[in-house]
Amino acid sequence: MDIQPIEPSHVVELVQAIFDNMLQMPCEPNDSSPQSEASFTEDRLVGCVQIQGDWVGAVEIHTPLELGRKAASAMLMVPDEDVSMEDVQDTIAELSNMVGGSIKAILPGQSTLSLPSVASGAGLDFKLANVVHTQSVGLRSNDTDFSIAIRHQEPQPQ
């Protein structure tokens, strides 16, 4: 199968537009290779949307809880201490939805986007079945590393 990765700089631009518009929080590319998501021991969040159609796969945001809290605080325009865990999960779900939607718009063919899902905890090991290619793009905001994973899956027979 010929898999064309999405240009990392394009992914960075899409995420920067989302952070600028929705959070007024700058983010920049982080060229150090993204760590394996399972290696983290701190509290983390993974937001995921799946794409089905001519392109099959998923787009994930992997972020420390602390950055998720800052993002929720910025999105809701309230102090960090007033943000609930539900707000944080909801914010990461919506950011996953926007990143997934922006990436879907540049993929070939027609596809549909799933509703977002979010997992949280320490040492999360988030695995999708039938993944044939994973592309990770590292970013940094508020002095905190986070990453976007784009997973291309083998289409399943109907």
Added chain:
Amino acid sequence: MRVLLAEDSGVMRKIISRGLHSLWVEEIVEAADGAIALGLFEKENNFDLVLTDWNMPNMNGLDLVKAIRATGSKVPIMMITTEAEKARVVEAIQAGINDYLVKPFDQNMLQEKLDRVLPKAKS
């Protein structure tokens, strides 16, 4: 003025409600999916504007728009969604929306769109 807001994300409902309040909208009725929104629309049927997301559980925004138009209502409807492809926008227009806002947006873009669609709702 009464606005029906169909959006499954709690944070997005808060952001959009904040924009509506700043434009002096008196009452915002929130629904977490399209099916709840349609139930409220059919029961109360006195909304001046409907704002809806596209991807929601139970009933999506496109089906909500079609169901509202099937009642014969001409209420202004604006879709606020991550669905950015031209084909999707065309599909929504054909279903009967009056305006379309692609996420992500900043507060100015939201205000501008609401400003544009609210006069239609008032007239």
